[in-house]
Amino acid sequence: MELEIQIKTLPTQPGVYQYYDKNGTILYVGKAKNLKKRVSSYFTKNHEYGKTKVLVNKITTIKHIVVNTETDALLLENNLIKKYQPRYNVMLKDDKTYPWICIKKERFPRVFLTRNVIKDGSEYYGPYTSVRTAKALLDLIKELYLLRSCSYDLSKKNIEIEKYKVCLDFHIGNCKGACEGLQTATNYEQDIVAIRNIIKGNFKESLKLFQQLMMHYANEMEFEEAQKIKEKIELLANYQAKSTVVNPSITNVDVFSIVSDESYSYVNFFKISNGAIIQSHTTEIKKKLDETDKELLELAIIEIRQRFNSQSNEIYVPFEVDLGNSIKITVPKLGDKKRIVELSIRNAKYYRQERFKQIKIVDPDRHVNRIMAQMKKDLRLSVEPRHIECFDNSNIQGTNPVSACVVFKDGKPSKKDYRHFNIKTVEGPDDFASMEEVVFRRYKRLKDEGQNLPQLIVIDGGKGQLSASLKSLDVLGLRNKIAIIGIAKRLEEIYYPNDSVPLYLDKTSESLKIIQQLRNEAHRFSITHHRNKRSKGALVNELEHISGIGKQTVVSLLKHFKSVKRIKQATLKEIEAIIGKNRAVIIYNYFQKK
Structure with missing residues (x-):
């Protein structure tokens, strides 16, 4: 089950995967253009080759490193195979696998291709795949x-x-x-x-x-x-000048990075030896107090270096940390060193995403608690928005104005609580007045019936729709009991009551994704109701406009034939069997003339 979850939550980026057995021994290192697709294929195909079957049966843990390109994955795979020499990999005999371009250290330097890197002060660029x-x-x-x-x-x-x-x-x-x-x-x-x-x-x-x-x-x-x-x-x-994974100028260095949320931090570690990444490890740290990223990273660096017995004298990190005078701390600003730190951060972020997916499967309560805590913080709310309601209006050219209310509980749609509204008091396409009406009707009913009120109301629209909704909450005396925001479509800006400056959430934040999902669901639900209402109106109107035909006759016909199209195609005798000869002749002649 654990292995299945690991496979399901793998990223779709290029990278290198590593298979381990129950004893923690590395069995195989491989590269992939799409990690999830490649690793999944091992467990879904029927392998004819005996050794592959044996390998798959031994796998208990999968680790991976995300890189930028397929070329980087190829080079990193090469380095890891040489380092660990896994049993099921083809052995690489020496370091002359890929060529380098050398600018020789001499007066009037020569520039030539070589597979042998000699540390004599010359400049080496590559390797080239x-x-x-x-x-x-x-x-x-x-x-x-x-x-x-x-x-x-x-x-x-x-x-x-x-x-x-x-x-x-x-x-x-x-x-x-x-x-x-x-x-x-x-x-x-x-x-x-x-x-x-x-x-x-x-x-x-x-x-x-x-x-x-x-x-x-x-x-x-x-x-x-x-x-x-x-x-x-x-x-x-089409050529890639050099790899961000391998650079001969970077030797015997440890790279650390950290990403955090409300409850956990994730620290990634790269070990670089002779210009190549030979080890990658990411660890999850549960926050006990309100620790800073600097404090957590310092603790993690000391623990991880002891665990892996690292003797490197230099560490690359994304920001300054205090580890004493015995270790050189470098915060790269540009070039290959900066790119390696960025790659470490990317791997920490991917690890966090995978943990989120795994937790969603095995511990849904923890997943919901984290999302709710994040939304409370991001949207500046006083309580977690466990119950959210979102409103959207729909009318086309002023006809059949309707509105929809969708309900999310614990971040998920609660479809049994969705409600449709036909606009009753507003003439013509007035979006503000329509919003004011439906918000009033929705919460007057909940208040009168003593039902639970939401912690957050989301209005699909900007300042105008938000102001109209506030009028209804004021009348009902709920202004200070329910938080309310508006989300505008153009730039996804979020408006608050009495605040002209909108809030812009990070486009990748989970809080914004849930707000967008609410808005999209409300729009879909509203449009569906509007479409059904227009279609039903068009069908009934055409039949009722036939002189001498009443509503009951229309109902009888639609109940039997199911659609106006089938009534048009029916014979006189088929119609007569349902509503009698006289009315059947009227309807039959009407459609024949058309």
């Missing part, structure tokens, strides 16, 4: 900038003593001849700065120059060369 993409990027760089390909030691002394001579690359125009001093180190370094920007993805200016080069070839009628350039531009448009 596609060799084709990396080569296309290098080709682009070589088209735009003339770089040396030789491995000569181009020190200042060697150039001055003319130790080297220019090679074929210089003669065919692929190099500027730095070995003979024909290009300065400053000029070469300017090209390296531009290349570094291209590799990082900031290639707007360079791409513009490349497009100009393509047009130049086209104007010179060199269409084959122009086509080659075009293909490289298209490759670059």
Whole structure:
């Protein structure tokens, strides 16, 4: 049952999933474009391969890490397999799986593709999951900038003593001849700065120059060369410069983040070793008092680092924390470090969402209590809105004005308590007066019958509809007994009595989602009643307008034939059998003429 709930509440984002057995041993690591869909397939398919059946039978726990793209998932899967070497994964023998682009630390740096990262101060960018993409990027760089390909030691002394001579690359125009001093180190370094920007993805200016080069070839009628350039531009448009998951400049670091609600906090932990995420863990903390996120995160960092025996000397966090002087605390502001902290926050948020879904299944009371507490806080109410009623008016071109009242109890629709209202005292399409009438009728009846009043009334509309409703509550003496708000459709702003400044809730908040659900349900219920009323009126009116036909005859016909359409298609004898010959002739002739 627990495993089933874990699968049901998985996110649909790309990421990496990990299967564990009852002893907590990792069995398998896999990547997915859609985590929920991929993991579910293991438990719904009939597996012909014996080892897969055995694997599925051993799984007791599923963990996952959400990432931004499929490429990130591929790289992270690679790192975790190397770290844990799960029994059911294909073993990866070394770290040369993916290529990197290297800018060598030397005078007149070379730029080349490598699968071997050497810590000699050189710059490494990647890894690239596609060799084709990396080569296309290098080709682009070589088209735009003339770089040396030789491995000569181009020190200042060697150039001055003319130790080297220019090679074929210089003669065919692929190099500027730095070995003979024909290009300065400053000029070469300017090209390296531009290349570094291209590799990082900031290639707007360079791409513009490349497009100009393509047009130049086209104007010179060199269409084959122009086509080659075009293909490289298209490759670059689809290429991902580097992964946010792996960056060789970030080594031996712990990353922590926290998200909170009224009762619980969720802390995510990433362990980064040699530039790669090798561990992810999220824990739930129940608040005892009104602890701040800073206090909870400090406690969680100490506990989690002890649990996982972390020896990292640096920690990335979303805000300043106080952990003493022995650990370096970094709050990244931009770049890859910032993106890794953001990824940690995303994983904490997804964990919280999954916990909400799981709790909704296994502990619905706790789920309801949390939602109600959140709504009380978000909507600035004095009590939890356990009983909410929402009103909506409906009329089309002023005809058949109706209103609807829908009721939510504990955040869920209570359909047996829904009510329809036909507007009685208002002539024409007057939305304000209609709202005033139905609110008065609804709560006068509840008051007279001694029924329970709601804690919150939601009016579908802005200031006008809210003011009209308040008049009715004033007359009934309920103004201070029931909270009332209006929700406008345009920007989902929430209005309060005697307050001209609306409240804007977070678009993703559960409080706003329940208010929107109320409003949409009231609109649907109102429109349905209005449609039924118009349809019924149209049917009855057409039959009653036939001279010599009364209401009782109409009722008899509709009771038997069910619709006007069937009456039109009926024979004279079929109609005569229901209402007699004389009236049957009148109706039959009426529809025949039409």
